[in-house]
Amino acid sequence: MYMKPSSHPFRSEQARAEYHALYMERAKKWPIESENRFIETPSGQTFVRVSGRVTDPPLILLPGALATSLTWIPNITALSARYRTYAIDTIYDFGLSVRHREIKKVNDIVTWLHEVATTLVPEGRVNLLGLSYGGWVASQYALRFPERIRKVIFLDPAFTILPPTFALIFRTLLARIPLPSFRRQLYYWLLRDTVESGEGGRASVDEAIADWIVAERCFGPLPAVPPTVLADSTLRNFNVPSLFLVGEHEKIYSAQKAVNRLNRLAPQIKTGIIPNAGHDLSFVQAELVTKRILDFLGEPENINR
Numbered sequence: 001m002y003m004k005p006s007s008h009p010f011r012s013e014q015a016r017a018e019y020h021a022l023y024m025e026r027a028k029k030w031p032i033e034s035e036n037r038f039i040e041t042p043s044g045q046t047f048v049r050v051s052g053r054v055t056d057p058p059l060i061l062l063p064g065a066l067a068t069s070l071t072w073i074p075n076i077t078a079l080s081a082r083y084r085t086y087a088i089d090t091i092y093d094f095g096l097s098v099r100h101r102e103i104k105k106v107n108d109i110v111t112w113l114h115e116v117a118t119t120l121v122p123e124g125r126v127n128l129l130g131l132s133y134g135g136w137v138a139s140q141y142a143l144r145f146p147e148r149i150r151k152v153i154f155l156d157p158a159f160t161i162l163p164p165t166f167a168l169i170f171r172t173l174l175a176r177i178p179l180p181s182f183r184r185q186l187y188y189w190l191l192r193d194t195v196e197s198g199e200g201g202r203a204s205v206d207e208a209i210a211d212w213i214v215a216e217r218c219f220g221p222l223p224a225v226p227p228t229v230l231a232d233s234t235l236r237n238f239n240v241p242s243l244f245l246v247g248e249h250e251k252i253y254s255a256q257k258a259v260n261r262l263n264r265l266a267p268q269i270k271t272g273i274i275p276n277a278g279h280d281l282s283f284v285q286a287e288l289v290t291k292r293i294l295d296f297l298g299e300p301e302n303i304n305r
Helices: 012-028 078-082 106-120 133-144 166-175 180-190 200-220 232-236 255-263 286-298
Strands: 037-039 045-052 058-062 084-089 127-129 148-157 242-247 270-272
Touching: 012 200, 012 270, 037 058, 037 106, 045 106, 058 106, 078 084, 106 133, 133 148, 148 286, 166 180, 180 200, 180 255, 232 255, 242 255, 242 286, 255 270, 270 286
Parallel strands: 058 084, 058 127, 127 148, 148 242, 242 270
Antiparallel strands: 037 045, 045 084
16 A cells, blocks of 8 residues: 555645646536546546536546546537546646555556546447647557547547657756746747637636646645557557547647557548647537547447457
């Protein structure tokens, strides 16, 4: 069992209260009715925001790094109209979930996700949607438990298809300097299309930066499991029906080079480049991205297992 202080994963009880107050304020923006659950498993206590009809097929949503289930606010209404959605606060990041075990390697993350998925959907298969780091986690889960996945969607997955650009590495390192200006530069660069979409877009990015600063001040050290790039042989043999979507202005790698690699090695994986978007594709182009997701999920499966 992971030995932890009483305030775990926060730095103190005061920090816990501060973060929870901020989180609850942001959660008021969730646009539809939802049921909030805490799922207890050996790996931890996982917070899940459940929306949609209980009779609809399941869709599990994984946010990116430094994010929570609230990532899906722009998409959740349309997704939940056709699917029983489970938006998760991951146990290795910000949010309301609490890890009971140390997270040291990818197997720890995959084991946790399998525990949660099995609790939420004990029988049958689930659809899995991951953004950025969550996309990489989704790929790792699909590799280990393909029998549990009906379809999987990768939105700008971290690494996974290509290694990061030098520009991303450099700017990410600068953002570790505890000055708001460096973090603003990283977010404005990654989320350029949102920033340039108008005052509302810029305000939403500024809010995300402010929330990041609060969360980092409140949480203790987070687990660090770096994402990886899938090998050629792994992509060739990837047999879970999959969709890869990337913004045309993606900064973590070249959108066109990522699509080219998949088309060459894994033509069974469907691909798409979203215009006028970068790493912010799921909210700056929410309607288009959500439509592409729903269209893909609604297609009949045609991949032999």
